[in-house]
Amino acid sequence: MTRAVERLVDSADGFRNIVYSMTRVGNLGCEIAALRYAPDRVAIAYSALPKGLGLRRAMARLAQWIAADLRAHGVAIDLIHAHKLTTDGIVASLLAREFGVPYLCSIWGDADGWVWRGRPDLHRQWREIAASARALIATAPWAAKRFSAMLRVPPEAIAVLPVMGGVAEPTASTVSSDRIVSLFHLAHWRRKGITQLIAAMQSTAGAGGGAGWQLDIVGGGPARSYLEVDRLIAKAGARARVQLLGPVPNGSVRELLGASAMLALPSQQETFGMVFVEALFAGIPVLYPAGWAIDGYLPPERIGYACRAEDPADIARGLRHVMTNQQALKESIAQLQAEGALARFAPHSIALDYRRHLSAAVA
Template sequence: MKVVHVSGDFPDTIASFKTPVIKTLVDLTNQDFAHEVFSINRSPTGAFGLSVATLRGNGWPRLTVSSEPFEYGLAISYNAPGRGIFHKSMLDQLGRALANHVISRGEKPDLIIGHKLTIEGLIVSAMSKALGVPYALSIQGDTDTKILQVRRDLKGTFRKIWREARVIFPFSPWSYEAIRSSLGEPGGSVVMLPCATDLDEPMRPVAKGDGLVSVFHLKNWRRKNLNGIAQAVRTMSVNGNAPTVSIIGGGDAKERDACKAIIGDVPGITLVGAVNHPHLKTRMNAATAFILPSRRESFGMVFIEALFAGLPIIYPKGTAVDGYFDNAPFALSVDANSPASIASAMQDTIDNEKSLKRTLAEWQCSADAKRFTRAEIGKTFAKSISGALGGKS
């Protein structure tokens, strides 16, 4: 069975440093299906270019597309203005252009998958209509909820796309609930699909860790809420309980200086720098707990990596992995906007480290933990695609 993926988050020859999440899904199931990827890259249109393109398009900007083959399919560059201007019209045009490309080759896919509702969903909906082929969607909570909130004028369009998808793959429970509450029940099946990481071999927790640890690239310090961590530690230091917090992640001099300014004179917080991915798990295993109270996060693979590395996690309520660990004592949710909430969770992981790690060690051997492994995610993805098309493979 041939599956075409449309994704703006796929490493290609135009932008090689995108997240590998969708690429991993393709790699995990390349023995099950013939995959082809249309990896899309938006090229911004300036004000002058936009006005000229609008005149040429009789009121709508005319799409221009260029492409180049790469290992997984086509790397595509298309012009479109920023800030969501002509959002639907440009993506509709792109969908029709991609459908025409497929038609010109004379071989239709069995399924098209758009890897976000509010961007790629518009593209695959147009492709589906032109080709007469069903489509599926993955849901990335950060982008999808943000665009749904901003583009309320397109709510009806998004609802139609949501309901016509053959299968929905939310990365996390919270994102599904957020979109369902806005758009209603989907028409197709829903399959939770965690993001896969290669650090999914469990390491037994150590009895006594050497402090808390967080992992993020320093350029993302606002989004990852370094300020919230610093304020929480400052609050704890008033009573002489300041923990040590190691921040693992690379960054240039400017980014590092910005983080140092946020930390200021708060005791115990150290910028460790980058750690090679193969060694990250060992470094995390030596800690007491993992903390990342992000302000926005579609999933956050690092939370799963921390759990398999033997660390209790502190995660932001209403985002990231929220909904997966509601009854797990080793996963503590916090209000990312409340330093007091963050501080309370940090103290909890310190005071109850032994018991939290004991229950985590039990979880690592469970079926629930298995669902987050690469092998199981690949099986779930393949089975769901095949099932959506009546068992065809």
Template sequence: MHPLSARTAGHHQHGMLGRGRGGEAMTAATVLHISFDFPSPLAAPHMTRAVERLVDSADGFRNIVYSMTRVGNLGREIAALRYAPDRVAIAYRALPKGLGLRHAMARLVRWIAADLRDRGIAIDLIHAHKLTTDGIVASQLAREFGVPYLCSIWGDADGWVWRGRPDLHGHWREIAASAHALIATAPWAAERFSKMLRLPLRAIAVLPVMGGVAEPTPSSVSSDRIVSLFHLAHWRRKGISKLIPAMQEVAETGAGWHLDIVGGGNARSHLEVDRLIARAGARRQVRLLGPVPNGSVRELLGGSAMLALPSQQETFGMVFVEALFAGIPVLYPAGWAIDGYLPPDRIGYACRADDPADIAAGLRHVMTNQQALKESIARLQAEGALARFAPHSIALDYRRHLSAALG
């Protein structure tokens, strides 16, 4: 128990786990989670559930979440919604693009610290689910309460803020150096941030993003269908403007090869993607299929030749893992997404996402070697090489990180 807890054990609350053999009360360590990416009634729609899944997997701990959402521009208002036990959504006003970032985060620190004290909650550990924003809040709260903290690193999101605020690089390096642990979502992010933070590579652990994948199954289907799966609202970042002309380029190479773009979206995004198809003259090779029910994604992937998604600056891309668990090869962006986890020649092709010619080369490579790559992925599944992406494995590793930080 940390000093604050010891001094105030009669007043502050820890999570209860029952009673030990001698009848003594047993308490769970209390972990405070600071996140701008935790789904809540105040958060942006269509937010990924990755952070929520990770927090929910931390059995044996009391997990208190403050989910924060920036609103508008000028102003200092902060409003909270307690929407579930140990779940608080916060709406706050602040400038966009990282302007006034430290001042905005300091206001949140003061609000959260006061709220914890008012609720009589003693925390034992803090997890900042991103370095560049959440980490500022977590490091100050850790100093306030005398507890350790750890930081996740999300390659694209943290990288974007890092590039926008070079004046804060020194501050972020101090936060990283003082953290008990740093956890990146992919090997490439660990390598990149170890240089940016001036830390040895061994100082940054790697933990995949947690998805809802089922058990891996091989695919022996030989298909002419290439599938690209994403929400159409994000088409600019998913590389579709490069993939469509690349598909048109390879049309003559493979008779019958076609691309199915699958995913929900509104009328505007559907029109925008349809316009890209029309301008490329690719209506014979490319179809817009709309959304599929969640339960049908595995069947859709497993019956396809490959997943093609040359996305721009992808932090992880859970859909790549879903494709590998469905037994099909993937075309993914080199230096982003799942790059570094597995050898490209065993799972598909790592393309230069800004180069339609290289994307086309990747499509040809995977389609002409479809069966060999599917057999390679089946062997990876059988060898357990994909086990680290399974939710139970990620949960186990995450709980180990939390326990290690608690000492």
């Protein structure tokens, strides 16, 4: 359902991957409808209660449907990969028992965390699923640390595999700029911390700093979202310092980032945030949420500032820190690029690690 997961699956050379993509589309009933949209690709729409109610029953129905479908098509499986622990993990554990094969589970910090918090009565079952999995793979170090405590497994039991983006080669940025960029799909502006970021921009001006700084908000989205963000800017009296640029072609993102002073995105409950990696590959520092996103991969003092996403004052401190030390941070990022410290985020490295996990699980 996401380009990142599609890239990961397509990177598994030497394996036949049969994908069942499951989406809840209704609140009542127990209907299941499937669409075979490509070879070995099945999109499933199913009805179930919202907010995780009746979760076990719904996942058991899906497991039964998938098992019957595999048998009907004469497919013998060797391994099951659950995309999310708290939902697909239930399906995977049932199918693994049905077919006598191992399974592994990915952990997506925000999505899995949300379901975990909503269903404390299922914590014991999820711990059993995690204990029986051949491997657990989190998208970031903070998620591995957090879920190791929640699942009661040692931290080393959870591997870390970055989300696969489309940028392969890093480049350095040597420009000095007063332009700060915030890049995201505008439909998600409430979660991207834009309200706090605009307030932080205004507070830096009020404190007598950053007189020439400009915040460019970049990204597409529905007309309603444009109107809502524009209203935020107007209400804050920030039109002189903050502007909406709209979407840019994918081929222009690297150039846009490389010509900027920094990427600022104090998003809330961010699982990974590929745009942070894109910014680092473009050679510019990042302001990102502490305890979320890419936190734990690299020292914040080498790449920018890890802020408290809900605190405009701390975001303002981060803006001042990065803008004041812009050139030093860009040189630090260039050095990290030269040292190969960003190589783990490259698609070929992620693909290699993923294939190793699959091979080890099958073996």
